[in-house]
Amino acid sequence: MQLQISYAYIVGFILLATRVLAGQAEIGTKGFLTIQYGDEIKGNITLGLYDNTTPKTVANFKALLTNNDPETGLINSTSNRIISGFMAQFGFLNGERLANYHIYQDEFPNPQGFPDEKGGLELSHKKYQLSMANRGKNTNSCQFFITFEQTPWLDGGYVVFGEVVDGFDVVDFLNNDVKTNRGDQPLTQVKVVACGLVDENEDVSELDEL
Ligand SMILES: *[C@@H]1O[C@H](CO)[C@@H](O)[C@H](O)[C@H]1NC(C)=O
Ligand SMILES: *[C@@H]1O[C@H](CO)[C@@H](O)[C@H](O)[C@H]1NC(C)=O
Numbered sequence: 001m002q003l004q005i006s007y008a009y010i011v012g013f014i015l016l017a018t019r020v021l022a023g024q025a026e027i028g029t030k031g032f033l034t035i036q037y038g039d040e041i042k043g044n045i046t047l048g049l050y051d052n053t054t055p056k057t058v059a060n061f062k063a064l065l066t067n068n069d070p071e072t073g074l075i076n077s078t079s080n081r082i083i084s085g086f087m088a089q090f091g092f093l094n095g096e097r098l099a100n101y102h103i104y105q106d107e108f109p110n111p112q113g114f115p116d117e118k119g120g121l122e123l124s125h126k127k128y129q130l131s132m133a134n135r136g137k138n139t140n141s142c143q144f145f146i147t148f149e150q151t152p153w154l155d156g157g158y159v160v161f162g163e164v165v166d167g168f169d170v171v172d173f174l175n176n177d178v179k180t181n182r183g184d185q186p187l188t189q190v191k192v193v194a195c196g197l198v199d200e201n202e203d204v205s206e207l208d209e210l
Contacts, residue, residue, distance in 0.1 A: 025050035025123055027165065029058065031065045033074070033090070034194035035170050042173055045146070046166035046198060047130050053119035054161040056104075057132060057140065060114065061161065063103045064142055065195045070094050072101050074142070079174070079190040081183075086151065088174045089133055090192065091143035100141035113139030120159030125151040128171060130162035148175040 028051030032044045049058045067073030071094060080097055081089035093099040104114040115138040125131060127150055133143035140159060148171065164171055179187045 024126075024163075025053035025119070025160075027163070028052060029062060030165060030198040030200070031062065031162075032167075032194075032196060032198055033065075033192045035174075036189075036191045036193040037173070037178070038188045041193070043170045044167045045164060045170050047146075047162045048165040049130075049162040050120070050123075050160070053123070054117045054159060056114065057117050057120060057159050057161040060103050060140070060142075061144070062197065064091070064101075065197060074192050074195045077192050079192075080185050082174055082178050082180055082186055082190065083184050084175055084178075084180075085148055087145040087147045088171070088190075089143060089145040091133065091141075093142055099143065102141040110141075113141045116140065116159050117161075120161050121156050123155075123160035125154045125158070125160060126163070128164035128168065129160055130164065132159040132161065134158060146171055146174075148172075 027048035029049045030046055031049060032046045034044050035042045049061065051058045064072075064074045068075055070076045074091065074093070077091060077093050077099075078095050079088050079090045080092045080095070091099060093101055100111050100113065102108070102114050108114045113134065116134075120132070125147055127147055129147045129151075131145055131147070131154065132140045133145055134140055146164060174190065178190060181187060
């Protein structure tokens with residue numbers, strides 16, 4: 001028993017060390033987006049969030065995931081910009097292309113965004129990375145994107161705050177199968193029909209049943 005625990009500890013440590021050496025942040029909370037394409041539910045994209053490295057950006061994103069008001073939450077929002085081989089952009093609240101709501105309105109009222117977190121600017125944009133969209137420095141709000149490939153030219157200009165941990169098939173579907181117009185807008189609507197935080201206790205009970 002003692003051996004098993006220390007073995008798990010060592011494996012955990014090696015996994016974490018590998019991530020740190022690879023320049024990746026530690027995953028804390030996990031959130032999900034349930035993606036509907038036209039009338040068809042394609043499944044969940046599960047996102048691991050870098051709570052320790054980008055706490056303010058993650059707090060804003062968690063509020064967007066859990067707010068059940070389409071004016072201030074991701075529920076029923078769309079992806080209005082998908083570029084195959086590059087990324088899918090989300091966070092168009094109420095389908096608004098210029099949506100810019102965030103939770104730090106007292107300090108940074110609309111249309112101003114909230115500041116870039118340094119830790120997120122230091123991370124690299126790998127494939128399946130979650131990063132904030134912006135209109136220049138310190139203009140973060142509700143829009144974000146998921147990369148389809150490595151996009152190193154974005155490093156330092158956009159706050160990386162998480163990564164895809166499950167639902168890679170859904171991301172790959174967006175990359176490969178969504179037809180878009182010249183403005184990169186999907187011809188068939190890509191919609192977030194449910195979203196929220198992943199209940200880790202649920203996962204544990206599932207494991208217990210095995
Ligand atoms: C998405 O994930 C949530 C939370 O784990 C779960 O309740 C829901 O059933 C999932 N939806 C799909 C389509 O897999
Ligand atoms: C999301 O859209 C569906 C379908 O139009 C609607 O029934 C539902 O009330 C909407 N949810 C919210 C939170 O507005």
